[in-house]
Amino acid sequence: AQKxxxxxxxxxxxxxxxxxxxxxxxxxxxxxxLFWYKQPSSGEMIFxxxxxxxxxxxxxxxxxxxxxxxARKSANLVISASQLGDSAMxxxxxxxxxxxxxxxxKLTFGQGTILTVHP
Amino acid sequence: GAVVSQxxxxxxxxxxTSVKIECRSLDFQATTMFWYRQFPKQSLMLMAxxxxxxxxxxxxxxxxDKFLINHASLTLSTLTVTSAHPEDSSFYICSAYRGSTDTQxxxxxxxxxxx
Numbered sequence: 001a002q003k004x005x006x007x008x009x010x011x012x013x014x015x016x017x018x019x020x021x022x023x024x025x026x027x028x029x030x031x032x033x034l035f036w037y038k039q040p041s042s043g044e045m046i047f048x049x050x051x052x053x054x055x056x057x058x059x060x061x062x063x064x065x066x067x068x069x070x071a072r073k074s075a076n077l078v079i080s081a082s083q084l085g086d087s088a089m090x091x092x093x094x095x096x097x098x099x100x101x102x103x104x105x106k107l108t109f110g111q112g113t114i115l116t117v118h119p
Numbered sequence: 120g121a122v123v124s125q126x127x128x129x130x131x132x133x134x135x136t137s138v139k140i141e142c143r144s145l146d147f148q149a150t151t152m153f154w155y156r157q158f159p160k161q162s163l164m165l166m167a168x169x170x171x172x173x174x175x176x177x178x179x180x181x182x183x184d185k186f187l188i189n190h191a192s193l194t195l196s197t198l199t200v201t202s203a204h205p206e207d208s209s210f211y212i213c214s215a216y217r218g219s220t221d222t223q224x225x226x227x228x229x230x231x232x233x234x
Contacts, residue, residue: 037225043210045163045225091162095223105151105216105223109162 002027002094006110013082014118020067021077021113023092029053033095034075035107036066040088048090051075079115087117121147123215125226132203133234140198140229142213148193149215153223154186157210169196203233 003026013019025034032053038046051059051066059066067076079086092110122145132138142152150171155163167188168176175188185207187199196215200207210230214223 043157043212043228043230045212045214047222089160105221106153106165106168107214107223108165111162112160114160 002108004092004094004108004110006092006113008113010114012116015084016081018080019082021090023075023110025073025094029096035093036077037091038088082117084117087115089114121217121224123224123226125213125229127229129230131232134204135202138200138203140211142196142226144194144215147217151216152190152196153214154198155212205233208233
């Protein structure tokens with residue numbers, strides 16, 4: 001079974017500063033993928049960044065970077081130069097890389113962190 | 120990127136009625152679609168995995184007779200909430216899995232309110 005834990009229900013950051021959102025995971029799978037999604041108040045799920053378990057480099061996408069520490073089973077999201085529009089709920093998710101079967105592509109989500117950016 | 124639509128975006132219904140929510144992959148074929156339920160400020164809870172041409176696989180605790188899922192084509196899955204009650208009020212999100220990119224694409228969600 002897979003489990004994702006986000007221990008920060010809410011986080012506050014000043015505009016233009018960096019913020020780290022924590023995510024730890026538990027899995028017995030050797031191959032897996034880790035995702036971060038942003039969900040603004042509209043409800044849509046916006047894909048931010050992906051890290052494969054065998055990727056040696058930490059993933060980066062613009063102002064988003066993923067601090068992947070495999071031994072610690074953590075995949076923290078770092079948002080640099082926060083903007084007011086970054087205020088939203090953020091979800092960490094994991095997918096096992098199982099070939100075939102109905103579970104292929106299935107995601108397990110963490111509890112989420114509500115980020116508020118102050119001007 | 121790939122586009123997934125949901126219809127309706129919002130629905131209000133009376134207790135005891137049934138509501139159908141459609142999830143469409145607009146520019147790719149999806150053999151697998153997923154249905155999630157989300158309460159305010161909570162995580163997405165997977166309800167079921169919908170596979171084209173076969174029965175859906177429901178997560179533990181989800182009543183399959185209450186939440187009917189049909190995946191009749193490679194671009195359409197439907198979720199029907201039967202005999203809806205106020206406790207079924209929630210945000211329902213679907214996603215479609217695209218094998219060629221190994222990615223799930225999410226729909227915009229449907230907000231269901233049962234009076």
